[in-house]
Amino acid sequence: MKTILLTLASSLTVALTSAAGLPRERDASKPSRVRAAGFTDAVTRHVIPMRKHDIPPAPDHHIRRRAAGSSPTNLRNVHDVYYIIDLIVGNQTIPVSVDTGSSDTWLVQEPYECVSFWFDYPGGKPNCGLGSGFKGNLSGGTIPDLPPFVRSYVDGTFVAGYYGREDVTIGGVTAHNQRIAIVNYTYWRGDGQTSGLLGLGYPYLTSLDGADQNQPPYDPVFTTMWKAGDIEPVFSIALSRSEDRGVSGMPQGLKKESYLALGGLPPVEFEEGSWARTPIHGMDAVPQWGFETDEKGMYIIKPDAFVVGPGGSGVGGLARNTTQLPVLIDAGSTLSVLPVNLVNQLYAAFDPPAEYLSSTGLFYARCNATVPTFGVEIGESTFYIAPEDLLRQTVRDPTGEWCRVGVTDADSPPHVLGVTFLTNVVAVFDVEHSEMRFAARKKY
Ligand SMILES: *[C@@H]1O[C@H](CO)[C@@H](O)[C@H](O)[C@H]1NC(C)=O
Ligand SMILES: *[C@@H]1O[C@H](CO)[C@@H](O)[C@H](O)[C@H]1NC(C)=O
Ligand SMILES: *[C@@H]1O[C@H](CO)[C@@H](O)[C@H](O)[C@H]1NC(C)=O
Ligand SMILES: *[C@@H]1O[C@H](CO)[C@@H](O)[C@H](O)[C@H]1NC(C)=O
Ligand SMILES: *[C@@H]1O[C@H](CO)[C@@H](O)[C@H](O)[C@H]1NC(C)=O
DSSP states (O other): OOOBOOHHHHHHHHHHHHHHTSOOOOOOOOOOOOBSOSOOOOBOSOEEEEEEEEOOOOOOSSOOOOOTTSOOOOGGGOOOEEEEEEEEETTEEEEEEEESSOOOOEEEEEEEEEOOOTTTSTTSOOOOOBOOBBOSOOTTOBOTTOOOEEEEBTTSOEEEEEEEEEEEEETTEEEEEEEEEEEEEEEOOOOSSBSEEEEOSOGGGGGSOTTTTOOOOOOOHHHHHHHTTSSOSEEEEEOOSSOOOOOSSOOTTOTTOEEEEESSBOSOOBOGGGOEEEEOBOGGGSGGGOOOOOOOOSOEEOOSEEEEESTTOOGGGOEEEOOOOOEEEOTTOSSEEEOHHHHHHHHHHSBSOOEEETTTTEEEEETTSBOOEEEEEETTEEEEOOHHHHEEEEEEOTTSSEEEESEEEOSSSOOEEOHHHHTTEEEEEETTTTEEEEEEBOOO
16 A cells, blocks of 8 residues: 555544544535536546556565554555556656555665565565666756655555656656656565556645655646646546556557556446546545645545445445545555444455454455445445455465455544455546546446
């Protein structure tokens, strides 16, 4: 999960814990539902196929029992799916993973120092799983008089280095003289195929740097592109759950492909009648973070409801929870992460029920279990998560009989709709209208 770690806010989270345990008055006024009509998304020519790369879960060397009351999610071992695109940086092609939960674009540069915790590689050399990255000098040089680039992510990884400028091209669109970060010191768990990260979040997140996390923000790659008028201020993502083993120049028309589309829609089939729209909220939408600004940083939405019930239940058999929960739409997070109460209902609705496997820190169910119905209501549409995403047949425990559940639980934010949600939809990130739009993918 590559959501940026909000260090400043997390100390506030601690201070707020006692209050957070109390039942909270909820704002009863639901945002009015809007029909997804009146916008003109069109398939863009700036479509970039993404390569999906699955990595087998690493054996966990630091097994700990789930302590009562502790944050239950083990985020250290959950990132097993990467969506990769090629960035052209200067004239070098550099594969990076794609993230909507952070805003910097960074690349490693040799020589860099890879560090690790002792338990990750007992007696061995740390392996950050990064390629060789950018070579030589940036055409725009390094940017003087800035504090070093340092980012920590929610899964415990971090990168550090410095800022410079270079042209960055994606799908035929170039962000000229773009500020990027060059990383030479990192704790990372890469997939062995990428050398950096493309952050598609808002500029605001880039200001959370330095000791006080209040540096002047800068425009990330996507912002530079739309401000220059090269694309509409929108991008969209369609992730496929099937692995594509092709390298580059993949044949057209494969429904299994994953895409990043700049300025419009990707060329995938979706259910025309299922379009739904919902506002993107500011940083203050997550009270536990303690931000006072309504400035937008991440793609935070509030789904109208979550529905859950046993597999095969009709709409009448589904429990509907209409709590207005702020969630991040995060393509850099494999699993979806939702509150404990809600996820416990989901686990219980597996037949037989899902169980906590302490050796992994996550919930698994029998690979042949009956999978529940689980959906996210946005506007007038309910986006159901496919059984393949709820019970992930490709990620098994060492016995091979238990499969990983695609939703995990957390007491505290960030709550996330990650890859296991996004593989069911086309997601449109519209920064001009500050809204997200979704349509259900046709079955693929
Ligand atoms: C890439 O750019 C650098 C600096 O502008 C130049 O020295 C080098 O020859 C170029 N390489 C290629 C393959 O074009
Ligand atoms: C990069 O810049 C440094 C300092 O300006 C110079 O010494 C070095 O030769 C340059 N390297 C390349 C590959 O151009
Ligand atoms: C990383 O680069 C910065 C800026 O050039 C330098 O000060 C620092 O020593 C480098 N760190 C490592 C580990 O190479
Ligand atoms: C609904 O979900 C919220 C979290 O979003 C949870 O705190 C609450 O307990 C749930 N309500 C019911 C009735 O399950
Ligand atoms: C499911 O698999 C388990 C072994 O993992 C087996 O014992 C059980 O009979 C299977 N159940 C069904 C319904 O096939």
